[in-house]
Amino acid sequence: MSSRSRTVRATVWGFLVGGTAGFSLGLLLAPDEGRQLRRRVAYLLDRWAADLSGVLDRLESPSNESSAARARADALVADAREQAARLLDEADALIADARSRRPASDRPADTGAAAPQA
Numbered sequence: 001m002s003s004r005s006r007t008v009r010a011t012v013w014g015f016l017v018g019g020t021a022g023f024s025l026g027l028l029l030a031p032d033e034g035r036q037l038r039r040r041v042a043y044l045l046d047r048w049a050a051d052l053s054g055v056l057d058r059l060e061s062p063s064n065e066s067s068a069a070r071a072r073a074d075a076l077v078a079d080a081r082e083q084a085a086r087l088l089d090e091a092d093a094l095i096a097d098a099r100s101r102r103p104a105s106d107r108p109a110d111t112g113a114a115a116p117q118a
Contacts, residue, residue, distance in 0.1 A: 008059060019048065 027041070 012055075 023044070027037070
């Protein structure tokens with residue numbers, strides 16, 4: 001887990017715990033009537049839920065900047081793979097051509113044993 005995600009997680013937990021503590025103290029110390037208090041609590045809970053939902057959505061969704069960078073990186077990797085495949089094909093063709101041009105006397109006998117190195 002990265003340092004940034006730990007920091008975000010700790011921050012979110014801090015807000016939740018602090019909000020809950022403040023909310024509880026507010027309920028205990030508030031001089032409002034029951035009905036008015038319930039309306040205010042419902043309103044605050046709806047607002048906090050919407051705010052928290054928005055924050056979580058922003059944290060979970062990748063930003064346009066990072067997705068564009070990811071797309072560029074993927075394109076570069078694909079291009080590098082294509083170039084590497086072409087180079088390997090060219091090298092194989094050159095090796096095959098060199099083998100075909102080699103005189104028969106230089107070719108190792110096909111006895112299954114490796115030819116001695118000079």
